[in-house]
Amino acid sequence: MKLTLTQFLTLDGVYQGPGSPDEDTSDGFTRGGWFVPYLDEAFEQLAATWLGQADALLLGRRTYVNFARDWPKMTEPPFGPLMNGLPKYVASHTLTEAEWNPSMILSGDIPAQIADLKRRPGHELQLHGSARLSQSLLAAGLIDELRLVIAPVLVGTGRRLFPAGVTPTGLRLVRHETTPRGLAVHTYETTGQPGYGTYGAEA
Numbered sequence: 001m002k003l004t005l006t007q008f009l010t011l012d013g014v015y016q017g018p019g020s021p022d023e024d025t026s027d028g029f030t031r032g033g034w035f036v037p038y039l040d041e042a043f044e045q046l047a048a049t050w051l052g053q054a055d056a057l058l059l060g061r062r063t064y065v066n067f068a069r070d071w072p073k074m075t076e077p078p079f080g081p082l083m084n085g086l087p088k089y090v091a092s093h094t095l096t097e098a099e100w101n102p103s104m105i106l107s108g109d110i111p112a113q114i115a116d117l118k119r120r121p122g123h124e125l126q127l128h129g130s131a132r133l134s135q136s137l138l139a140a141g142l143i144d145e146l147r148l149v150i151a152p153v154l155v156g157t158g159r160r161l162f163p164a165g166v167t168p169t170g171l172r173l174v175r176h177e178t179t180p181r182g183l184a185v186h187t188y189e190t191t192g193q194p195g196y197g198t199y200g201a202e203a
Contacts, residue, residue, distance in 0.1 A: 001055055001122040003114070004145040005134050006047075007161055008035050011150060014158035015131045018151075023066070031155045038151045042179040048078040050147065054086055055122035058114065060130030061092035067128075068100035089117065089125075091133050111140045118142070131161050139167040143190055146171070150184040170194035 008018040017024040017032025024032060059067065067083070074080045088103040091110045098105050106113045114137065117125055127134055127143070137143050170191035177185050 001125040002144045005127045006147045008149045012154045013160040015161045016158035038181045040181040053124045054126040056087040058127045060133035063129040064090045146188045148186045152182045
């Protein structure tokens, strides 16, 4: 399976609390809900297409706890049946139970276990949110594709997906589009180490 990451971001790179003011107030964050004004039918259709390609979901602990609280209450298609029915793998060294079935906790050598999952037949193992897990898996070279959904807003504070010290990684843009309300959707394949050059140097 291909490991894909779907992440909502502000234009200044913040991923924290896209869905509501009280979604994630850690570290004193008070500007949650910044993604909601830009949702539209075009993006919902695109997101449903992505989710339809998933054979399983991969989630970090924080994202899993939030999803497990909210998604079982949402049953309408297309998202409800897929999110609730897909196998879910939870990367956590602290959780001992995962009650949002079907779910399985991954602990110990998590990158090795995810590499094993990728070797199974299927289309996509999808990583949603879970930015800290995403950062570690990007550093390990395990993420194959990034789907970055960028809202036209600056929030000025909050946790960023690509902080200082991020592992250098080459990317290739394979698709880009915009939605009527202004979301910029960029899909990148990872290509290993980035290339470098000197502007104006003769071949």
